[in-house]
Amino acid sequence: MPYQMKNGKWRAQRMIEGKRYTHTCETRREALDWESEVKDHQEIVEVTRTATALEWLNQYLDYSLERHTRLVYRTKQRAFEIALPVIGKEFEVTRITPAHALAVMRHASKKGCADTANKCRKHLSSAWNWGIKYMGLSPINPFLQAEKFPVDQKPRRVPSESEFWQVVHRAQERDKRFILACLHTAARKSELFRLTWNDVDFERGFVLLGTRKRKGGGMEYDPVPMTSELRRILLEQKKEGLCGEHVFCHTDGTLYTKRQRLLDRLCKKCGIQRFSLHGIRHLTASILAREGVPMTQIQAILRHRRLATTEVYISRISPLENVLEGILCEGRRPDVVSDEPFLEFTHEFTHASAVTQKLQ
Numbered sequence: 001m002p003y004q005m006k007n008g009k010w011r012a013q014r015m016i017e018g019k020r021y022t023h024t025c026e027t028r029r030e031a032l033d034w035e036s037e038v039k040d041h042q043e044i045v046e047v048t049r050t051a052t053a054l055e056w057l058n059q060y061l062d063y064s065l066e067r068h069t070r071l072v073y074r075t076k077q078r079a080f081e082i083a084l085p086v087i088g089k090e091f092e093v094t095r096i097t098p099a100h101a102l103a104v105m106r107h108a109s110k111k112g113c114a115d116t117a118n119k120c121r122k123h124l125s126s127a128w129n130w131g132i133k134y135m136g137l138s139p140i141n142p143f144l145q146a147e148k149f150p151v152d153q154k155p156r157r158v159p160s161e162s163e164f165w166q167v168v169h170r171a172q173e174r175d176k177r178f179i180l181a182c183l184h185t186a187a188r189k190s191e192l193f194r195l196t197w198n199d200v201d202f203e204r205g206f207v208l209l210g211t212r213k214r215k216g217g218g219m220e221y222d223p224v225p226m227t228s229e230l231r232r233i234l235l236e237q238k239k240e241g242l243c244g245e246h247v248f249c250h251t252d253g254t255l256y257t258k259r260q261r262l263l264d265r266l267c268k269k270c271g272i273q274r275f276s277l278h279g280i281r282h283l284t285a286s287i288l289a290r291e292g293v294p295m296t297q298i299q300a301i302l303r304h305r306r307l308a309t310t311e312v313y314i315s316r317i318s319p320l321e322n323v324l325e326g327i328l329c330e331g332r333r334p335d336v337v338s339d340e341p342f343l344e345f346t347h348e349f350t351h352a353s354a355v356t357q358k359l360q
Contacts, residue, residue, distance in 0.1 A: 002031030005062060014038055021134065024059050051135060053096065054089040059135070060127040069190070069212050079123040082108050082116075094137065101146035114149035121146060158282040159275040166270040167263065174240070175262055177233045178248050182277055184230040185209065186284040186301050189277040193256045195247045200234055202226075207234075211303065222303045282313075289314050 002012045002025070012023045012031035021038075025031040051059075057080045064073045083104045087096060104124065105117040124143045131137035159167075164183070168176055181192060191209040199208040199221070206223040207230075226234075234247065243249035248256060259277055267274040281302070288298050299310040 002028055002035065004028070009058070011062065022059065022062075024055055024062070051093050052089060053084060053087045053091045053093050056093040056131055056135065057084065057127060060130050063130060063134075071190075072212075075119070076123045076127075079108075079120045080127075082111060082120055083124055093131065093135075096142050098142045098145040101143045105146060105149060109149060114151045117149045118151060121148065156279070156282065157273065157275045158279050158286060159272075161283070161287070163267075163270070163272045163275070164280065164283060166272060167266045170266050170269050171262075174237075174251065175266075177237055178259070179263075179280070180233055181230060181248070182280040183284055184227045184233070185224050186281050187224070188281065189256075189259060192248055193246075196245045197238065197247060198245070200226075200247065202231065202234075205231070209303065224301065224303075285310075285314060 002010045004010050005024075010025045010028045010031040012025055012034040014021050014035055023031070023034050023038075025034060061073070061077060061080070064076050068076075086104045086107045087100055101121065101124065105121055108120040109117040121143050125141055128137060128141045128143055132139055132141075168179055171179055178192070181187070182189070185192070185207065187195075187209050188211065191211055194210060195207065199210070201207070205226045207226055208221045209224055210219045210221045212219055237243075237247055242251065242253055243255075244253065246255060250256065263277065264274050285298060285302060288301065295307060295310055295314070298314065299307050302310055302313065304310045304313070
């Protein structure tokens with residue numbers, strides 16, 4: 001039975017061999033006709049083969065709205081808003097080529113930067129993969145065939161413990177509790193934003209943090225042990241009682257969506273380079289690694305599914321051991337060094353240079 005979507009269009013649907021197929025229509029009548037006409041998967045492929053780029057992306061956004069967070073949905077929506085003027089709303093989706101993908105990336109790069117172009121490529125590629133499964137699109141993804149634009153990698157900014165405590169001492173009491181909770185849970189900011197009192201177990205000493213950053217997009221919860229400092233923070237927050245069912249919120253009771261301005265302001269007051277809330281998560285991980293905590297325990301606290309993810313995470317933020325110092329600088333140099341090898345090398349180099357000059 002068709003149903004009306006938020007954008008006013010109607011979605012037709014059919015179950016064939018245990019799989020659900022959908023098609024977006026302008027009116028309810030068209031949706032009913034589609035459901036009555038389509039009998040098998042091959043007919044669905046034929047119907048959707050002439051879908052426009054606009055229809056394809058709108059159907060994928062409907063899927064994204066059901067499966068992803070609001071932030072991810074909005075990110076995809078912005079990427080498609082950049083792509084559609086280049087591809088053309090009425091352009092048949094099956095006619096899209098790698099040349100179209102490259103044109104979209106160039107346009108996105110002009111509007112933003114190379115990273116913006118690569119993000120557009122990523123979201124359009126995901127939409128095409130979805131279309132392969134549900135719309136019968138070609139298994140050759142034109143967006144994956146277009147190469148990524150080169151992007152200069154910026155070093156991740158992880159604050160030192162000194163910088164972190166400077167920020168904490170400058171913060172107001174409610175903000176201080178939130179920042180300390182970031183340190184003591186190693187949580188992503190979205191996980192603390194959605195934390196409710198039902199997720200806090202004072203008796204057994206843990207909090208449940210929910211994340212969608214895993215395959216499938218469903219909310220998954222993991223217990224994180226509660227430190228004595230975190231218990232104190234949460235008890236003070238509960239006593240204040242401004243946030244209703246949620247643990248952290250603004251003073252007027254509205255829920256947090258972003259908190260970067262808070263850290264920007266505090267870092268400026270302290271005269272230190274800015275860092276993000278995610279940088280605090282990295283700080284917790286670096287402290288644990290420095291203290292020799294086993295990698296598997298750090299993995300459990302960071303709530304990574306794969307140990308390899310944690311190892312890469314730690315390698316990016318931990319300083320390399322200076323093995324060069326011990327090998328090259330600690331009494332390894334002899335008192336007398338013969339010049340003969342150097343003279344022999346110099347002679348060979350001079351001879352090679354002369355040959356090069358003749359060839360030129």
